[in-house]
Amino acid sequence: MNLNIVFCGMGGQGVVVLSDIFCEAALMDGLDVAKAEIHGMAQRGGSIAAHVRIGDKIEEPLIEHGKADIIVGFEMLETARNVPMLKSDGTIILNEKYIPPATVLDGSAKPIETKSLMKTIKEKARKVYGIDAAEIASQLGNPMMANTVLLGALSALEENPVATESLKKAITGRLKEKYIELNLCAFEKGREKARLG
Numbered sequence: 001m002n003l004n005i006v007f008c009g010m011g012g013q014g015v016v017v018l019s020d021i022f023c024e025a026a027l028m029d030g031l032d033v034a035k036a037e038i039h040g041m042a043q044r045g046g047s048i049a050a051h052v053r054i055g056d057k058i059e060e061p062l063i064e065h066g067k068a069d070i071i072v073g074f075e076m077l078e079t080a081r082n083v084p085m086l087k088s089d090g091t092i093i094l095n096e097k098y099i100p101p102a103t104v105l106d107g108s109a110k111p112i113e114t115k116s117l118m119k120t121i122k123e124k125a126r127k128v129y130g131i132d133a134a135e136i137a138s139q140l141g142n143p144m145m146a147n148t149v150l151l152g153a154l155s156a157l158e159e160n161p162v163a164t165e166s167l168k169k170a171i172t173g174r175l176k177e178k179y180i181e182l183n184l185c186a187f188e189k190g191r192e193k194a195r196l197g
Helices: 015-028 076-085 114-124 133-140 143-155 164-174 177-196
Strands: 003-010 032-039 047-055 068-073 086-095 127-131
Touching (some): 003 015, 015 047, 015 143, 015 164, 068 076, 076 114, 086 114, 086 143, 127 143, 133 143, 133 177, 143 177
Parallel strands (some): 003 068, 068 086, 086 127
Antiparallel strands (some): 032 047
């Protein structure tokens, strides 16, 4: 079985690191992996998406519109932008955080209502796991661990073929020792949130 995942958010949120960790874990499990990154104009603060395809035989890294099984959204607006990538019966894991674009911050555009963003997201997906990953990470002492919370939620999905232990090994191998314990805790918090649904 092949699985197509789009990780999306803003530059600086850890989209690339998280997708790399997921790919490393999939390789540990003997799965074929292909990955492509799509960056906006600005690396930090701009749109970014990573396409990850895993399975038995993967030849092309880019995912076609309407073919993603899962979207892992680090931010609400970027998740809504990527909704057309999702299959009609796809799943979304969403960090319930809205980051206003620069045009809103400078007053040249109106802010977008988060209710309308959530409606757009929920209309397309079979299942949406809305998680306040930023708040969970803050409670653990480091807001930057929101991406690890999302990885934990992804690990708990039935359609994910990558072993939980492989994901933990990939996290451990990627981080400095002083950050490992807290990140593994964030990972478990994400798993718990997804299991509770």
